[in-house]
Amino acid sequence: MGTTRSIMKMIFAVMFIGWIFVWIMIPTKVFKYNWTPKLAKHLNTTYFGPQGLTIVLLTVPMMLIAALSCVYLHIQKKSTDNGTANRSKICEVVGKMRRPMMVMNPLGIVTATEFTFSILFVALLVWSLGNYLYISYNVHLHNDDNANEYGRWQAKFRSFGLRTGYVGHICWAFLFFPVTRASTILPLVGLTSESSIKYHIWLGHLSNFLFLVHTVVFFIYWGMIDKLIDAVQWNPTYVPNLAGTIAMLIGIAMWVTSLGWFRRKKFELFFYTHHLYGLYIIFYVIHVGDSWFCMILPNIFLFFVDRYLRFLQSTKRSRLVCARLLPSDSLELTFSKSPGLHYNPTSILFVHVPSISKLQWHPFTVTSSSNLEKDTVSVVIRRQGSWTQKLFNQISSSIDSLEVSTEGPYGPTSFDFLKHDSLILVSGGSGITPFISVIREIIFQSQNRNTKLPNILLVCSFKHYQDLALLDLIFPVSGISISDISKLNLRIEVYVTREEKQTIPAEEHRLLQTKWFKPNSLDSPISPILGPNNFLWLGAVIVSSFAMFLFFTAIVTRYYIYPVDHNSGKIYNFSYRALWDMFLGCVCIFIASSAVFLWRKKQNRTEDQAVKQIQSVEFQTPTSSPASWFYRAERELESVPYQSIVQSTNIHFGSKPNLKKILFEAESSEDVGVMVCGPRKMRHEVARICASGLSKSLHFEAISFNW
Structure with missing residues (x-):
């Protein structure tokens, strides 16, 4: 091959x-x-x-x-x-x-x-x-x-x-x-x-x-020759200028609303305005004509193939199994999936909740591993906008079911992180979420005795102590064996930048909570849009x-x-x-x-029905909410099932990570993979260190979800 x-x-x-x-x-x-x-x-x-x-x-x-x-x-x-x-x-x-x-x-x-x-x-x-x-x-x-x-x-x-x-x-x-x-x-x-x-x-x-x-x-030019009327001319046998003028007006609206400062402050306006691209294309193509349209046809044709297939996938309701609510204003949604759906770490899933917005779709990082969790796929959502606030309110209420549609997951077709001798995962805030999928995948790979696992250093930077609850998501809701965890060469360095240890109030521990949803006959497991051989059918x-x-x-x-x-x-x-x-x-x-x-x-209907029957039996009974094993780490270690991971975690208060020192200390390894996901300043700092030429063993890759 x-x-x-x-x-x-x-x-x-x-x-x-x-x-x-x-x-x-x-x-x-x-x-x-x-x-x-x-x-x-x-x-x-x-x-x-x-x-x-x-x-x-x-x-x-x-x-x-x-x-x-x-x-x-x-x-x-x-x-x-x-x-x-x-x-x-x-x-x-x-x-x-x-x-x-x-x-x-x-x-x-x-x-x-x-x-x-x-x-x-x-x-x-x-x-x-x-x-x-x-x-x-x-x-x-x-x-x-x-x-x-x-x-x-x-x-x-x-x-x-x-x-x-x-x-x-x-x-x-x-x-x-x-x-x-x-x-x-x-x-x-x-x-x-x-x-x-x-x-x-x-x-x-x-x-x-x-x-x-x-x-x-x-x-x-038209003004100079006193022919401004040509701007609204629609010649039946030549280029229609009016079509070009309309296309430009639409383009300006899309352009202005897509600028970074505008998009961050008025995301919904950007979102809806950007969907005028259909009209933009129509008037643009009318203006340039069929011969010029064929020059740019491939990328538009392939885009609309993809867009229509995504529409077909989004018409199905996805089976939402449970939600884990963290004290750090984050939650993890777990969906049912067919065993034939495979994706790689750092993938994303687009989520649509009609009860919140009929049109909006939002991308979220997948935290699960398709190999470790063959029947479920999970994403993490942080509460930081009106859409996510409404979602939190709905899930926190007394509802026992929620209509959700999904698209994806989308991600790299290959992700060979095992080729590195060591992995340094640098994250800021919710930027830790793609690395959860990486660690879960390594947990799965640890089950193969012939696989050489890299040493993993996870560097996390959080503003507040309660954000440490995000580390609870390293392990799936279904649980894994302690023997799998013990094989990991994992070290976690946590930095709480805005709080000192002595300033943290001795309040009652807020535990991670799990909410289970009843299955609905209209829901289906998330599955590949065209089946297991998705690429061949797409071709x-x-x-x-x-x-x-x-x-x-x-x-x-x-x-x-x-x-x-x-x-x-x-x-x-x-x-x-x-x-x-x-x-x-x-x-x-x-x-x-x-x-x-x-x-x-x-062809997939029989398989989906079998998966739905199995998963409805497995997940319909509520279970007790698991306790957080990182949050309030001073509890007795005997009560924590994953002692080896807790013991390998160091928490630093009131300081930021010295990334230059951390990266150069890892230089002794022959091959070090460096991945970073977080604020722009953090990504740029890590990139400058890797690009400085002082260490040739650092192989950099940034993960950014900031559009």
Whole structure:
């Protein structure tokens, strides 16, 4: 399997380089005057029209990569399940490229890989703009009626605005890849949707800036030539300017509300405004036309496949088993899941509670291990907003059931933390939650005598002493054997930054409480949207929907659009062409996704019913609430079932961790994995230490859920 995966990686690399090469050549004179006329003769057929060239050169390659990557990820999953994950020298090189190169605001932590690709992408934009302007100023202006009528300076100004829009269009070719949660392309380069959100933000800012320049330049140009009326013009045979104006207004609203300071203060307004992206896409595509739409089609097509499948998954109610309430204003929700649902540590689960909000979905860190807890999946929620406050109030009330829907879990397709000799997990506040899933997974791996376990140092920083209750969640609600815990090489250093030991009141101990929920006949265990072989079925959806799209587009073009275009005196409406592409794409995605989903749902129905019967018997009887084993650690150790863990915990009051000292003390190990999750300042500090070059044994990875 290792050879097969290596060959497939080479194929992906060649296809992607070829795809990028086409983008590099598009703005040049060679492509426009030499290649395009020759290729158009063979590719712009009566079945696809002018968009045939872009479909072959820019759409098909990325769709083929997306389909083949499903097979690759399926093979990788089987290899991981069998314990044969590849640890080649290539993986070591990739690991070095992921080391932080610089830490700076507003970009944050930038790795060597991100820096390299960012420079190359900016170079592509500069190259494209330079070539577009060169062709425009040296060739087009000589034959431009606008230049002769209104002046060469005004024509150059207009041309600059037009070409700026072209360059912004390149950003849209990548814009939706990072927000495709079940992406099959991001894992090829070791990314997840959560870790890639920042790329979507960067591309969004850049594209909106370029489009704003494009719009402002044209408004100034129309003002100079006394034709401001053109801003609301809707030409049936050419670019409709009004559609572009509407798209820009929607884009500005989405752009402003997505800025960091606005998003943090007015999250709900940001959330609802950002869902105008559907209208934005419609008017944007109408403005640029069908040929330009096909240039950016792959990332939009794959995003809507993912979005519709997520919608289908979210229509099911998820079985909520229990909730553990902590004295630290946090709770852990435990859901029932099918044994066939596998996910890796640091994954996230999106949760929807209709009784709180009909539209809002919120991501939360998974604390469970799919190997250790085969029938349940757990997430941690901290009370720090209006939505979570309402959820706390509902769970704390006398209700015995709660309607909840979920999407996911989403996370890395592979997580080989066992390759390190030591692990240093640095967390701040609720940032400890992804590391709980890591520790639980290591507990499971400890059951294999042949597995070499890394030494684990968990560095926790909390504001208040009661926040230590989060450490209770290291162990699942179902409990584990003491023999499993004793095998862990775990040391915990806890720092309580805002309290001194002598200032903590000797109040009555507040214990961790567990609330159990009654099963409902409408609830179902969380299961893979397309079954255990999720990647293969996802590949089937991608291939079938795209094949249908090409087929129906060819039929409509050949037998409806083509006859109109070739009748004397008639030209098919420019906007209708784009609308046909969007309509057919949505219909094909709906048909293919629904068919595969219903087929898999029918096959999984028996399995889900069996799981529901087993779990309803297992969880329907309430049990007593377990006591916290970290909170109020001065209790007698004989009453604590996990004495070895308590004894390995040191609590420091009134101080912050000296991260530089902690990390350099671990330098003696040959290979140290450093993971950090917490406030931005903490993440940046750890990244600077690992990037300083003073220690080559530190391998850094940040986990951030701050959008």
